[in-house]
Amino acid sequence: MEMKPLSVSSRRHLIAFSLIELLVVIVIIAVLMGLAFPVFQGVLSQAKKTQAKNDLIQIVTAVNAYYTEYGKYPLTPPTPADTTYGATTTNEQLFNELRSVTATDNPRGIVFLSPPDVKDVNNPRAGISSAPLPAGQYFDPWGKPYMIRIDTDYDNQVSNPYLQNAGIAPLLRSGVIAWSFGKDALSQSTSTPPVDKNTGTNKDDVISWQ
Numbered sequence: 314m315e316m317k318p319l320s321v322s323s324r325r326h327l328i329a330f331s332l333i334e335l336l337v338v339i340v341i342i343a344v345l346m347g348l349a350f351p352v353f354q355g356v357l358s359q360a361k362k363t364q365a366k367n368d369l370i371q372i373v374t375a376v377n378a379y380y381t382e383y384g385k386y387p388l389t390p391p392t393p394a395d396t397t398y399g400a401t402t403t404n405e406q407l408f409n410e411l412r413s414v415t416a417t418d419n420p421r422g423i424v425f426l427s428p429p430d431v432k433d434v435n436n437p438r439a440g441i442s443s444a445p446l447p448a449g450q451y452f453d454p455w456g457k458p459y460m461i462r463i464d465t466d467y468d469n470q471v472s473n474p475y476l477q478n479a480g481i482a483p484l485l486r487s488g489v490i491a492w493s494f495g496k497d498a499l500s501q502s503t504s505t506p507p508v509d510k511n512t513g514t515n516k517d518d519v520i521s522w523q
Contacts (some may be wrong), residue, residue: 358496361454362519364439368428368453369491369521372461375411375426376489379419386488387411388418392465395472399460405449407461408441414449453493453519464488475520485522492520 379387387410388396398404409415411426419425428451431440439454451459464471470484474492495517 358517362495362517365453365493365495365519366521368439368451368459369493369519371426371428372451372459372491373489373521376407376461376463378425379411379423380488382421382423382425383419386463386465390465394466395462396465397460397462397474399458403447404451404458404461405447408451409449412441412449455493455496455498457494457498459491459493461489461491487522490520490522492518494518 376386386396388406396402398407408426408428410417410419411424412428413419413422413424416422429440431437431442431452434442434444436456437444437450437452438456439452441449441451443449453459460474462471462474464487469488470486471488471490473483473485474490497517
């Protein structure tokens with residue numbers, strides 16, 4: 314049976330219909346991507362929080378193992394107050410001892426903790442970095458140094474860094490605690506504007522003691 318060629322008008326209608334179908338498909342794909350992106354971001358955020366929580370648990374375990382081995386906490390003789398690493402006192406001093414990079418306060422050379430190296434020293438995340446200086450700092454998945462507070466006055470408690478949280482005791486019955494300020498790198502304060510990132514907790518913070 315002989316097929317009749319499409320008329321010019323029919324071909325135009327066919328092309329127009331095909332373009333409409335293509336546009337509809339593109340719109341549907343764009344909508345699906347728009348719906349999927351927040352879900353992906355949520356999954357990624359939760360994965361980073363889980364990683365940070367695991368890191369904090371390992372840090373606390375390592376410091377306690379050091380205490381069991383040596384009968385004291387690393388680096389610090391008894392002091393009048395707790396010692397906090399990760400802010401004014403950077404945390405590489407502590408982790409160099411726990412990783413047995415230096416033998417100053419770990420003469421037996423025991424490796425209590427072995428975090429991975431960061432993948433990008435120019436944007437350090439989730440590991441030990443050689444830069445920015447000082448080298449040896451341990452960064453959380455968002456690129457901020459982990460915070461660690463140790464009971465270096467040996468009174469079997471440390472001060473809670475989140476004093477303005479309702480229902481949270483000002484003193485925690487623990488020899489060591491660790492925390493991360495999360496994605497925003499800040500902790501919520503009740504003052505307006507916030508003036509102290511160590512006073513109140515933020516929903517994206519990750520802590521070792523809860």
